[in-house]
Amino acid sequence: MYSGFLNRFSFLHFRNLSSVTVPFDFKGFPDSRPCLNGIELENVAESLRTAHRFEPEIAVGRELKLVNPLEQSKLLQQQNESPGDQKRETDGR
Numbered sequence: 001m002y003s004g005f006l007n008r009f010s011f012l013h014f015r016n017l018s019s020v021t022v023p024f025d026f027k028g029f030p031d032s033r034p035c036l037n038g039i040e041l042e043n044v045a046e047s048l049r050t051a052h053r054f055e056p057e058i059a060v061g062r063e064l065k066l067v068n069p070l071e072q073s074k075l076l077q078q079q080n081e082s083p084g085d086q087k088r089e090t091d092g093r
Helices: 002-008 070-080 083-091
Strands: 014-020 065-067
Touching: 014 070, 065 070
Parallel strands: 014 065
Antiparallel strands: none
């Protein structure tokens, strides 16, 4: 499932992937959850407390670095602090 997700969204060119997922959370979704229309989740209560760990194999054949959650958090914080610098880096400017 996760490999399929990574394949589908590879056009986003993200470079880092946290080695651990976070539990699925509905916070921030509108009450009607239109983006989830047609999706039937099984055992929602379990999804709210389940995390998955990725093994290095998930990055094989991809330009992707697996990072631990602390490292991922630091990268996201840096990105949020300097969005202009990140844009120039991404654009090659």
